[in-house]
Amino acid sequence: MTTGSTAIELAGVSKWYGRLPSGHSALDSIDLSVEAGSVFGMIGPNGAGKTTTMRLLLDIIRPSAGSIRVLGSEPKSGGPELRRRIGYLPGELRLEGRVTGRSLLQHYARISGPVAPGAIDGLAERLGVELDRPVRTLSKGNKQKLGLVQAFMHRPPLLVLDEPTSGLDPLVQREFLAMVREARDAGQTVFLSSHILSEIQQVADSVAILRAGRIVTVSSVEGLRQSAVRRVRAGFADATPGAVEVALAGIPNLSDLVVKVSGRAAGGVTDITATVGGDIDAFVKAIAAFTIVDLAIEEPDLEESVLKMYGAEARAER
Numbered sequence: 424m425t426t427g428s429t430a431i432e433l434a435g436v437s438k439w440y441g442r443l444p445s446g447h448s449a450l451d452s453i454d455l456s457v458e459a460g461s462v463f464g465m466i467g468p469n470g471a472g473k474t475t476t477m478r479l480l481l482d483i484i485r486p487s488a489g490s491i492r493v494l495g496s497e498p499k500s501g502g503p504e505l506r507r508r509i510g511y512l513p514g515e516l517r518l519e520g521r522v523t524g525r526s527l528l529q530h531y532a533r534i535s536g537p538v539a540p541g542a543i544d545g546l547a548e549r550l551g552v553e554l555d556r557p558v559r560t561l562s563k564g565n566k567q568k569l570g571l572v573q574a575f576m577h578r579p580p581l582l583v584l585d586e587p588t589s590g591l592d593p594l595v596q597r598e599f600l601a602m603v604r605e606a607r608d609a610g611q612t613v614f615l616s617s618h619i620l621s622e623i624q625q626v627a628d629s630v631a632i633l634r635a636g637r638i639v640t641v642s643s644v645e646g647l648r649q650s651a652v653r654r655v656r657a658g659f660a661d662a663t664p665g666a667v668e669v670a671l672a673g674i675p676n677l678s679d680l681v682v683k684v685s686g687r688a689a690g691g692v693t694d695i696t697a698t699v700g701g702d703i704d705a706f707v708k709a710i711a712a713f714t715i716v717d718l719a720i721e722e723p724d725l726e727e728s729v730l731k732m733y734g735a736e737a738r739a740e741r
């Protein structure tokens with residue numbers, strides 16, 4: 424793995440469609456840096472700007488403002504030389520015609536540069552796609568698999584994959600994630616987008632959350648987990664509800680507190696449920712003052728945290 428170098432660098436990149444900056448802005452001053460040899464995921468709801476970002480990297484469209492570097496070159500001056508070093512899976516893959524998957528891939532291989540003998544068949548077998556059928560007769564998922572073979576087959580230093588798992592069944596998705604990990608282990612950089620956090624969180628080293636053309640946050644998956652919201656539940660044998668409320672009152676990241684008494688009046692248990700955002704330490708230390716008879720701290724729900732971040736950003740815009 425090439426550490427320290429940067430595979431993708433975006434500085435102040437904006438893209439608006441139409442001529443004026445006041446026109447519809449698909450990207451609004453994005454800064455992004457992707458370390459070479461890492462897997463970087465971009466997630467965001469429909470229309471967030473994921474496809475726009477990827478097309479800028481491939482010089483399919485050009486930025487309205489800001490600068491972009493991909494593998495050390497500007498996309499607009501990198502030409503075919505740079506293009507060959509990128510394996511690209513477009514978001515809307517159209518494969519039509521009588522040509523077979525094999526001939527189509529061989530055609531792409533002539534453009535992309537050397538493909539190791541057996542690489543096409545090996546990838547097709549892993550993903551489970553037939554190469555000798557006319558592409559127009561393939562299902563959406565099987566076309567997507569051909570697109571993936573095309574992106575991976577020449578082992579490019581950079582893979583740019585727009586919604587790579589869309590249309591794939593769960594077993595094939597798992598195979599794809601294994602291919603991504605292997606690519607990283609071989610020193611390749613993988614930049615992929617999704618609107619589903621769970622699949623990105625399985626492979627990505629870092630995640631950028633995009634919403635309405637802006638980056639809400641860039642974080643490691645571990646960082647995301649640490650800042651995520653967790654549900655907690657506890658039961659105390661020797662505490663009144665009032666005492667528990669007082670003990671927990673000063674914890675800034677604790678919310679949705681519900682305190683109840685269960686069991687018989689004498690010797691009853693005070694139960695609480697709450698949510699803790701991020702660091703769990705203050706909560707654990709506060710309850711340690713009581714006799715704990717029940718304690719559950721759920722795995723953080725990253726999906727929920729991310730949705731909260733979308734919401735927070737939407738509120739900040741108003």
Ligand SMILES: Nc1ncnc2c1ncn2[C@@H]1O[C@H](COP(=O)(O)OP(=O)(O)OP(=O)(O)O)[C@@H](O)[C@H]1O
Nearest residue numbers: 440447449467468469470471472473474475476618
């Ligand atoms: N050619 C275009 N002309 C005008 N607006 C466009 C054009 N292409 C994209 N947009 C707008 O730019 C914004 C970002 O779109 P983009 O396709 O990058 O989003 P996305 O995050 O990939 O979404 P999805 O998950 O739906 O694919 C959207 O509001 C979209 O309507």
